[in-house]
Structure formats: structure tokens, C-alpha cells
Amino acid sequence: MRIFVCIKQVPDSAQIRVHPVTNTIMRQGVPTIINPYDLFGLEEALRLRDRFGGEVTVMTMGPPMASDSLRKALTYGADRAVLLTDRFFAGSDTLATSYALANLIQKASDNWGKPDIVFCGKQTIDGDTAQVGPGIARRLGLTQLTYVSSIDAIDPSHGTITVRRRADHGVQVLQSRLPAMITMMEGSNEIRRGRIEDALRAASAEVVQWNAAAAGITDLGHCGLRGSPTVVKKVFAPPSREEKATLVGEGAANPTAVANDLITQIFARQPVLEGDLMHAAARH
Amino acid sequence: MNSSAPRPAAAAGSRAGMKKELPEHFRSYKHVWVFIEFEQGEIHPVSLELLGEGRKLADQLQVELAGVLLGGCGAALTGAAGICHSYGADVVYVVAHPVLADYRNEPYTRVMTDLVRKFEPEIMLLGATVLGRDLAGSVATTLQTGLTADCTELAIDDERSLAATRPTFGGSLLCTIHTLNFRPQMATVRPRVMPLPVPDTSRTGRIVEYQAELEESDIVTKVIDFLADRNSESAQLAFADVAVAGGLGLRSAENVSLVRDLAQVLGGDWGGSRPLVQKGWIPSDRQIGQTGKTIRPRLYIAAGISGAIQHRVGVEGSDLIVAINTDPNAPIFEFAHLGVVGDATVLLPALTEAFRSRLAVNRLAG
Ligand SMILES: Cc1cc2nc3c(=O)[nH]c(=O)nc-3n(C[C@H](O)[C@H](O)[C@H](O)COP(=O)(O)OP(=O)(O)OC[C@H]3O[C@@H](n4cnc5c(N)ncnc54)[C@H](O)[C@@H]3O)c2cc1C
Ligand SMILES: Nc1ncnc2c1ncn2[C@@H]1O[C@H](COP(=O)(O)O)[C@@H](O)[C@H]1O
Numbered sequence: 333m334r335i336f337v338c339i340k341q342v343p344d345s346a347q348i349r350v351h352p353v354t355n356t357i358m359r360q361g362v363p364t365i366i367n368p369y370d371l372f373g374l375e376e377a378l379r380l381r382d383r384f385g386g387e388v389t390v391m392t393m394g395p396p397m398a399s400d401s402l403r404k405a406l407t408y409g410a411d412r413a414v415l416l417t418d419r420f421f422a423g424s425d426t427l428a429t430s431y432a433l434a435n436l437i438q439k440a441s442d443n444w445g446k447p448d449i450v451f452c453g454k455q456t457i458d459g460d461t462a463q464v465g466p467g468i469a470r471r472l473g474l475t476q477l478t479y480v481s482s483i484d485a486i487d488p489s490h491g492t493i494t495v496r497r498r499a500d501h502g503v504q505v506l507q508s509r510l511p512a513m514i515t516m517m518e519g520s521n522e523i524r525r526g527r528i529e530d531a532l533r534a535a536s537a538e539v540v541q542w543n544a545a546a547a548g549i550t551d552l553g554h555c556g557l558r559g560s561p562t563v564v565k566k567v568f569a570p571p572s573r574e575e576k577a578t579l580v581g582e583g584a585a586n587p588t589a590v591a592n593d594l595i596t597q598i599f600a601r602q603p604v605l606e607g608d609l610m611h612a613a614a615r616h
Numbered sequence: 617m618n619s620s621a622p623r624p625a626a627a628a629g630s631r632a633g634m635k636k637e638l639p640e641h642f643r644s645y646k647h648v649w650v651f652i653e654f655e656q657g658e659i660h661p662v663s664l665e666l667l668g669e670g671r672k673l674a675d676q677l678q679v680e681l682a683g684v685l686l687g688g689c690g691a692a693l694t695g696a697a698g699i700c701h702s703y704g705a706d707v708v709y710v711v712a713h714p715v716l717a718d719y720r721n722e723p724y725t726r727v728m729t730d731l732v733r734k735f736e737p738e739i740m741l742l743g744a745t746v747l748g749r750d751l752a753g754s755v756a757t758t759l760q761t762g763l764t765a766d767c768t769e770l771a772i773d774d775e776r777s778l779a780a781t782r783p784t785f786g787g788s789l790l791c792t793i794h795t796l797n798f799r800p801q802m803a804t805v806r807p808r809v810m811p812l813p814v815p816d817t818s819r820t821g822r823i824v825e826y827q828a829e830l831e832e833s834d835i836v837t838k839v840i841d842f843l844a845d846r847n848s849e850s851a852q853l854a855f856a857d858v859a860v861a862g863g864l865g866l867r868s869a870e871n872v873s874l875v876r877d878l879a880q881v882l883g884g885d886w887g888g889s890r891p892l893v894q895k896g897w898i899p900s901d902r903q904i905g906q907t908g909k910t911i912r913p914r915l916y917i918a919a920g921i922s923g924a925i926q927h928r929v930g931v932e933g934s935d936l937i938v939a940i941n942t943d944p945n946a947p948i949f950e951f952a953h954l955g956v957v958g959d960a961t962v963l964l965p966a967l968t969e970a971f972r973s974r975l976a977v978n979r980l981a982g
Pocket of ligand 1: 457458459460785862863864865866867888889890891892903904905906907908909919920921922923924925926927930940941942943946958959960961
């Protein structure tokens with residue numbers, strides 16, 4: 333099977349900080365990781381390859397340093413890595429991102445053959461839109477299977493696939509055709525610890541690097557800021573409420589006294605709630 | 617492979633810029649649409665919440681508000697259309713076709729894009745649910761228009777553009793996003809972010825039936841089974857009257873029980889901030905905030921939570937917010953109503969006991 337996996341390098345969100353005075357994001361020194369949701373797709377891809385043979389190509393669109401994430405993916409066992417990088421892509425919204433990635437996939441298909449599956453993450457932890465995967469599927473005419481919790485059956489030679497998909501009120505079992513764009517649910521698998529051989533190979537492996545022209549993108553009007561229909565007009569700190577929180581329990585003798593003060597204040601503001609809670613408690 | 621790639625609208629060739637120059641062929645686009653999620657014979661509450669929000673936008677623009685209802689059974693859809701009218705829709709576009717009985721991306725995308733091209737709405741809102749997110753990206757890409765995900769506030773600016781505000785990366789910022797030169801302007805909103813409007817059953821409206829040309833044999837994806845959830849135990853969180861949540865200030869996985877105990881005494885439900893999910897202290901369906909659940913309880917108690925914007929937007933609709941935090945400068949005190957500066961691991965048990973005895977005393981007295 334030929335499988336492509338789209339991964340994005342994102343800042344490790346737990347450690348992101350906002351400058352207290354300028355309100356801008358302090359990116360410097362923030363460690364980066366592979367978007368955690370993308371690892372579920374990568375692991376699924378590796379398992380399918382181990383089962384059916386073939387190869388797994390990881391790809392990303394981003395700044396040159398995004399090759400770090402690709403190299404990391406090689407240590408897990410991916411066979412090939414491609415980076416699409418060009419200043420023309422700066423400022424891409426999801427539509428422009430899916431345009432660039434669809435072209436990247438197209439070019440990779442010309443080089444190495446068409447994929448049976450393109451995996452994307454359910455969403456990113458920085459953009460968090462869940463739009464890029466569907467955008468790619470639409471542009472390339474791939475079957476779209478999002479929120480997949482397991483692949484129950486797959487037959488690459490007949491191009492058929494059966495998956496379980498997490499819907500709002502239950503699980504859909506879907507039967508469909510390859511090629512497909514699949515996003516895997518979190519928890520559907522766990523990324524492997526790469527083998528030593530893969531780590532060694534990754535250290536010296538070449539990350540294929542293309543700019544827009546090399547990927548065959550000639551119409552720059554679809555790229556970056558110019559190709560983005562959405563425009564960020566304003567970035568601002570949330571307005572604080574007129575009055576800040578009323579502090580309760582200051583100078584109280586012990587935690588119990590604080591707790592009682594707090595409860596008095598809560599029910600003073602929500603008198604009906606007390607009666608309702610009592611009734612509820614009585615029913616238990 | 618590129619054969620079925622959607623061709624960009626003519627306007628996409630010109631450059632999108634910061635300035636609004638709406639191309640001629642988009643000027644006829646009018647009206648606000650809400651995609652109505654209709655599954656298992658029921659309208660998803662988020663669609664009704666969006667009708668409430670859409671009503672405000674439509675009134676401001678002085679245009680009509682429409683619901684768009686797709687499904688397999690005409691009679692059921694007509695009933696649902698009536699509900700949409702009572703929640704504020706002037707018009708409901710109804711598309712009944714056996715192929716649309718269960719949600720599938722392919723036919724739904726096709727029908728939605730056909731409807732947009734034919735009836736030309738200027739704004740289209742969808743719920744940021746599993747279904748809505750699966751559909752919105754496909755529709756926006758086909759139409760080559762802008763889509764803003766997980767908005768927390770929608771407004772119309774003085775140029776009649778949709779100003780869609782969402783929390784942005786970084787923990788304490790919001791950004792307002794516009795789709796200036798393309799139509800429709802699309803946005804998704806998570807459940808419970810907007811209040812549920814009060815229905816007016818005397819309200820009536822029009823129904824426009826649309827005949828979709830679909831063939832089951834053209835659709836490659838088949839639904840072969842649906843395993844419905846039984847009410848999962850955490851289904852209550854989004855609808856609980858009282859919610860208690862903990863953050864990293866709890867300091868250990870064991871202390872999550874302090875949050876659970878208090879919630880139990882109050883007959884409410886519990887959850888936590890995202891880092892607790894990332895650390896594996898709580899299951900992911902108990903995360904509260906932008907990427908977790910949005911809640912609107914009558915009482916929300918946040919213990920050891922700093923109050924980052926992604927958390928704030930998930931709880932702001934609560935009637936009364938109480939914060940417990942050791943740091944008097946924690947951002948949560950900016951939007952909480954009542955605050956205690958102190959150690960949550962000490963105060964939570966004290967609060968649990970105090971509530972328990974207070975409710976018990978009252979019960980005896982009552
Ligand atoms: C795209 C994106 C989406 C996100 N989505 C969400 C989301 O849905 N929900 C969410 O919650 N977060 C979300 N986040 C993360 C968010 O930005 C914050 O990092 C997170 O909310 C912080 O969690 P916290 O308050 O528990 O931890 P911290 O920010 O570390 O705060 C801990 C707080 O506890 C206080 N404290 C310490 N010890 C004690 C004690 N003993 N008693 C009382 N207080 C104490 C500290 O003073 C501090 O204020 C998201 C981030 C991104 C980038
Ligand atoms: N710049 C990128 N490079 C590679 N893949 C991406 C990029 N942006 C988004 N993706 C893929 O699209 C998924 C959804 O992203 P998003 O729409 O930003 O939530 C991610 O999990 C990735 O698999």
C-alpha cells in the first residue's frame with residue numbers, strides 16, 4: 333500500500349506564553365512537537381504498511397525548521413519525508429493550506445505513485461480547525477472518512493475499506509472505496525517506539541525539500557495571504573468584566589469558615605438554586 | 617487525481633486583500649442560513665442555538681433567516697421545519713431524498729453547495745459538531761470561500777461583513793476574522809456557546825422544497841450499521857445545573873476526587889482543564905473549554921484553574937462563576953463573580969463538608 337501522512341509541526345501548547353505587555357505570542361524558545369493528533373494517523377499508516385507492504389511518506393508544509401518533525405516521523409519508521417516550504421505560503425488560512433498540500437500530494441503522486449490513503453490529523457492543536465483534511469479530500473476527489481476509530485477491513489487490491497466512525501450519537505460503520513482521506517480519532521492506537529535501525533536511518537536520511545515551483549505550483553494567487561479568503565482583522569485581549577471577582581473569606585479563621593462564607597455568598601446571589609439543590613439532594 | 621478538484625470561483629483568481637471589494641457576482645448574495653443538523657429524527661440543539669444567533673444577524677442585516685434541512689423522510693422534515701420556524705427561521709429549505717437518510721459527506725456536500733449556488737446566502741452557520749465539522753470544510757473548499765471554526769461571538773460590522781471572533785493560539789487572545797471578498801461567509805459554532813432561544817410556537821414561516829438529483833449508485837460510501845450510544849455517563853456535563861472543575865492547581869491525579877466529591881454533594885457534574893486530560897488525570901470527554909465541552913450551568917466552581925482564554929470561552933455562559941486559586945492575579949478572577957484566594961486541595965474538602973451539612977440542615981428544616 334502507498335500511504336501519505338500529513339503532519340504539522342506545532343508549538344508544544346502547554347508551554348506557550350503570551351507577552352504580558354504586548355499581548356503577542358512569544359514563539360521564541362517554545363519547543364515544537366508533531367501535532368499529537370497526527371501521530372494516530374502515522375501509527376495507523378505504519379501498521380497498514382507492516383501488514384500489506386508498501387511505503388509510508390510523511391509530508392508537511394511549513395518553514396524549513398519543520399523538517400525536524402519529518403525527521404522525527406522517520407525515526408518512528410516512515411519511509412520517506414517531504415517538506416514543502418516557500419515564503420509564498422506564509423499567512424495561509426485553511427483553504428490556502430489545503431491548496432498547497434493538495435498540490436504537494438499531487439506532485440508526490442507523480443514521483444512515487446498515487447496513494448491508497450492520505451492520513452491527516454483530526455485537528456491541530458494550534459489552528460484547531462479540523463478543516464485542512466476535508467479540504468484536501470475535496471480538492472483531490474478522495475473519499476472522506478473523518479473521526480475514524482478503527483479500520484475494520486481493507487482490501488487494497490479491490491480498493492475497498494470498512495471503518496468505524498465516531499458520530500455525534502453513536503458509531504457509524506461505513507463501507508467505502510479507496511483512495512481515501514482518513515482522520516483517526518485520538519486513542520485509536522498508540523505511536524510505536526521507533527526501532528534503533530530507523531533512528532539511525534533517520535539521522536542521515538534526506539528530507540526531500542520542494543519550493544512552490546518544484547511542487548508545480550504556478551498560480552501563487554492561491555497561496556499564502558493572497559490565497560486566503562479569511563482575513564484576521566483584529567487580535568485582542570478579552571475584555572475584563574466591569575467588576576472583578578468579589579473576594580470571599582479573607583481573614584477567615586479556617587477553611588471551614590471560608591467555605592461557609594462562600595456558600596452564603598453563592599446562595600445570596602442564586603437564592604432559587606439553594607431550594608433546587610435541596611430538593612435534588614432529598615431525592616437521592 | 618485532480619479531476620474532481622473544484623474549480624475556483626472567478627473571484628478567486630483576483631487577489632484577496634484586506635480591503636473589501638466584493639466582486640459583482642457576489643453582490644446578489646443575501647440572507648442568513650443555518651444548517652439544521654437532523655439525525656435520528658431529532659434536531660441537534662446547536663442548530664436551534666444558531667437559529668437564535670442567526671435571527672439577530674438577519675435582523676441587523678434586514679434579511680431573511682433560513683434553516684436548511686436535509687433528510688430521508690419528507691414528513692419528518694416538515695415537522696422539523698415547523699420547529700425551526702418557532703425558533704426564528706423565516707424560511708426552511710427542505711431537501712428530502714432517500715440518499716440523504718443518514719449523514720454522508722458526499723451527498724450532503726453536493727446538496728449544500730447546489731443550494732448555495734442557487735439561492736445565494738451571504739452567511740452560512742453550522743454547528744461545530746462531528747457532523748458539522750465534516751461537512752463545513754468540504755462545502756467551503758468546494759465553494760472556495762472562507763470558513764472560521766469554533767466562533768464564540770458573531771457580529772455584523774458597519775460594512776455588513778460578518779465579524780467572527782474565536783480564541784486564538786496562545787492562551788489569552790481572541791481574534792476577529794472576516795471573509796471580505798467571497799460568499800457565503802461561513803462559520804461554525806460549538807454547542808452551548810450561544811444561548812438556546814425561547815421558541816415561539818405561534819410563529820410560522822415558509823417552506824421551500826428542493827428536489828435534489830441524487831442516485832444511490834453514485835455514492836461510494838455506504839452506511840452499513842449504526843451503533844447508537846446509550847446515554848454515556850458524561851453526557852450530563854454540558855447540561856448540568858452545577859459543574860465543578862479542577863486544573864493543574866490540584867497538583868496530583870488523586871486530588872481529582874476532591875472535585876468529584878463536591879460535584880456529587882451538589883448533584884452536579886465535574887470536569888477539568890485541558891492539561892489534566894493531557895496528563896491522563898481525567899478522560900478527554902470531561903475537558904471543559906474551547907476544545908472540550910462548553911457548559912452553561914447555574915453554578916460553576918473552578919478550582920486551581922488559571923483561566924486561559926480557551927478555558928474561559930467554555931464557561932463564560934455560566935450564571936455564577938466561583939474561582940479558587942492561590943494566585944490573586946490569576947486571570948480567572950477577571951471573569952469569575954466570586955473568588956477565594958487559597959489552596960484548592962484544602963478548600964474543596966471544606967466546601968464539600970459545608971455544603972453537605974447546609975443542605976442536610978435545610979432538608980430537616982424544610
Ligand atoms: C488550541 C488550544 C486549545 C485549548 N483548549 C483548551 C480547552 O478546551 N480547555 C482548557 O482548559 N484549556 C485549553 N487550552 C489550554 C489553555 O491555554 C491553558 O493552557 C489551560 O487552560 C491551563 O490549565 P490550568 O489552568 O489547569 O493550568 P495552569 O495555567 O498551569 O494554572 C494552574 C493554576 O492553579 C493555581 N494553583 C496552583 N496551585 C494551587 C492550589 N494548591 N490551589 C489553588 N490554585 C492553585 C495557579 O495559580 C494557576 O493559576 C487550549 C490551548 C490551545 C493552544
Ligand atoms: N501545514 C501543514 N502541513 C501538513 N499537514 C497539515 C498542515 N496543516 C494542517 N495539516 C493537516 O491537517 C490536519 C487538520 O489541521 P487543522 O485544519 O489546522 O485543524 C492536521 O492534523 C494535519 O494532518
